[in-house]
Amino acid sequence: MRPLVLLDLDGTLIDSAPGIMSSLRHAFADLALPVPDDATLRTFVGPPIHDSMRAHGVPEDRVEDVVRRYREVFAAGGMYDARVYEGIPDALAILRGAGRSLLVATSKPHVYAVPLVRHFGLEGLVDGVFGAPLDESGTKATVIAEALASCGSVGDAFDPARAVMVGDREHDVHGAAAHGIRCVGAAWGYAPSGELEEAGAVTVAGTPTELPTVVAALLRGV
Numbered sequence: 239m240r241p242l243v244l245l246d247l248d249g250t251l252i253d254s255a256p257g258i259m260s261s262l263r264h265a266f267a268d269l270a271l272p273v274p275d276d277a278t279l280r281t282f283v284g285p286p287i288h289d290s291m292r293a294h295g296v297p298e299d300r301v302e303d304v305v306r307r308y309r310e311v312f313a314a315g316g317m318y319d320a321r322v323y324e325g326i327p328d329a330l331a332i333l334r335g336a337g338r339s340l341l342v343a344t345s346k347p348h349v350y351a352v353p354l355v356r357h358f359g360l361e362g363l364v365d366g367v368f369g370a371p372l373d374e375s376g377t378k379a380t381v382i383a384e385a386l387a388s389c390g391s392v393g394d395a396f397d398p399a400r401a402v403m404v405g406d407r408e409h410d411v412h413g414a415a416a417h418g419i420r421c422v423g424a425a426w427g428y429a430p431s432g433e434l435e436e437a438g439a440v441t442v443a444g445t446p447t448e449l450p451t452v453v454a455a456l457l458r459g460v
Contacts, residue, residue, distance in 0.1 A: 242339045244341050244385060246424070250404055251323065252358060257320050258279075259280065262308055264308075264316075286378075286409075291305060309372075317350055325446030328446075333449075334363065341388070342360075342364055345378055345409065365389075366388055401417075404424055411434060411437035412437060421437075423439035425442050425445070426445060440456065
């Protein structure tokens with residue numbers, strides 16, 4: 239296989255915080271639950287939504303209701319209140335031009351990830367999009383496993399040194415590590431200071447413009 243670059247979506251390719259945070263505010267308010275402040279809402283961006291609900295004290299018997307309402311608002315238009323980070327299209331074009339396969343691997347449900355990549359004009363710059371199911375069965379590691387399987391990168395023949403994950407949160411690092419894959423942190427995303435390094439990211443790219451050079455250094459010779 240060609241060297242593989244796995245790419246997170248929220249906080250790595252697109253700044254999706256405005257739409258996610260707005261949809262969350264509506265969901266909490268509609269269900270008469272306390273609406274978290276902006277700093278707390280921002281931490282919801284990236285990790286699986288059920289995990290974030292529980293981490294921020296949503297009662298277990300209300301989690302599914304809040305997730306359901308959030309997704310209704312999000313799908314009705316909130317999902318498109320986002321933007322592609324400056325420099326990402328050029329970075330993806332350079333990576334593909336260097337002979338890398340590019341696959342989006344996101345904890346965002348697949349039913350949202352695919353139209354988002356298409357809407358923001360990134361579909362022609364990547365080789366596939368893989369997201370989580372709508373239920374809780376998908377983790378970052380399982381999404382990555384699906385992406386790897388799509389290009390035959392599984393089994394004893396798979397060399398994890400020929401792959402790199404790019405993501406902005408600790409779950410990207412951990413999901414990649416489950417498959418022996420190194421992770422490049424995206425400093426322009428949503429991680430608190432030090433999170434990526436503490437999680438085990440092999441390096442952190444400061445801007446999208448730096449990303450092709452950082453990835454090239456890790457994949458040199460493969």
